[in-house]
Amino acid sequence: MSMELDSKLADDAIQLRAEFDFVRYANCWEDADLLVQALRPGPNKRILSIASSGDNSLALLATGAEVVAADLNAAQLACVELRCAAFRHLEYEQLLAFLGVHASVDRLSTYQRLQQDLTAESKAFWSQREPEITRGIIHIGKFETYFQTFRTRVLPLIHGPKTIARMLQAKTEEERIVFWNETWNNRRWRLLLRVFFSRFLMSRMGRDPEFFRYVEGSIGDQIQKRTRHALCALPTDSNPYLMYIATGNFSNALPRYLQRSNFEKIRDGLDRLTLYHGPIEQAAAVHGEAGFDGYNLSDIFEYVSDSTTQTVYGELVQQANAGARLAYWNAFVPRSCPEQYRDRVKRLTEQSAELFAQDKAFFYGHFELDEVQVPV
Known part of the structure; x- marks a missing residue:
């Protein structure tokens, strides 16, 4: 990569242009049911996932897959860590109460039991946010406040x-x-x-x-x-x-990772989850020794230019196994597989359209599903 191109990509890097020091999303706002259908995760499959609050990474984990969840925002990873601790130590109804789905008066005391599982960084983050813990952590994001x-x-x-x-x-x-x-x-x-x-x-x-x-x-x-x-x-x-x-809550319409049928599957699979703080293409390089069979990319490409999309997409495909699928949404900016990779990556346009018609997270404008035919 030339120094000029490297400089342009650095200038376009979203982590240098936006703030990433607070909880922006207390929930994942992409449809996990659609995602699981698209990526076909399961035992012996490796999935690289945008972490966000952890909901969809945990939903993928419930299928038996190994999941690497990456995020630019340490606050989002703190959300994932606390969710994992809750799954590990609480019973199902206690989990729903602690997170904020059901009423609770003892979330702080519950947190005291869970904090032993947190990294020093996440423990420091939550120790300064007792009011947020008291409210229930599914309600504390900027996006949730907007809603x-x-x-x-x-x-x-x-x-x-x-x-x-x-x-x-x-x-x-x-x-x-x-x-x-x-x-x-x-x-x-x-x-x-x-x-x-x-x-x-x-x-x-x-x-x-x-x-x-x-x-x-x-x-x-x-x-x-x-x-x-x-x-x-x-x-x-x-x-x-x-x-x-x-x-203002999920009531009886629980997202996939909070459904009772997935509780034990997630609890039993927590050792297959790896968290990474940094860009997802870096996570792919660091943890890609065995390749990846699926990518949950949220809507990351619409935040960056076409040239940055091409570069990041290529770095992800470089770590992909044959048959790996890339799933990503466009909210307001059209992005798809860059032309330079279409000789080895197939756009699954019919399947993505069928899945998008079922998409319950209705504010996205398009869903893309690509399949790697021949790795880079």
Whole structure:
């Protein structure tokens, strides 16, 4: 790599442009069910995953796979560590109470039991955040606070509690479409959705402004289109992401890693999870001695330029085993397998479209699934 190109990539590095010293995401906002279908993880498979809060890495772990979870943000890794400690030492109902799904009055005392499992860095992080632990750690992210503002200050201006409850009830697709057309999609909904989910407010209240450097077009229009899909085409009573946004918790629509059927699988598999603090391409190089069979890449490519996407993508493919799959989302910036790798990487366009039609995390604009035919 030339010094000029190396300098350009350094200037584009998201870790140099955005802040990574607090919990941005207290939950993973990508659909774990879709991810597991896409990557086909299982015993004897190695998966490299964006850590975020750990939800989807743990969901992948539950399949029997070995998982390396990487993140630029040490605060996010502290979230993963505390989740792992909770899975290791608590019973299922205690886990849900500690994390914040169920009510609890003793989260701090529970934390005292769990902190022995934490690294010094994570222990120092949580020791300064007793109020956050008391609230339940699934509620403490900047993104969750953004949704809380929507739920408490914006949504009541559009619909009352009874209408919101009706929206979350089990209905046929035909009934959901009628409800959308006749009740939910009113003028106030369309106006306030565009305002609240505008680039201006989202970049300040929900995400970092630098995450929008390469965004073009209207964010609000896309959110409106995808919300219609979520409320009409998909069941609303079992969607954990919709449930959290509308009610402030998951209630009975638990994300995959918190479902009872996965509790023991995750607990028994914690020794197969490795955490890495740094860029995911570095994690691939450090832990890629046996190659990887799948990559959960969240939406990392839309934060960076085309040239940086090409470089990072290539470094990941270099550590891929034959048949490895790369799964990633685009929220507002179109990114796909760079042309220079398409002689050895196949875009699974039909399968990605089928999976995206089922995507319960409805604010993304596209889902990409690629398969490595011949490693670099």
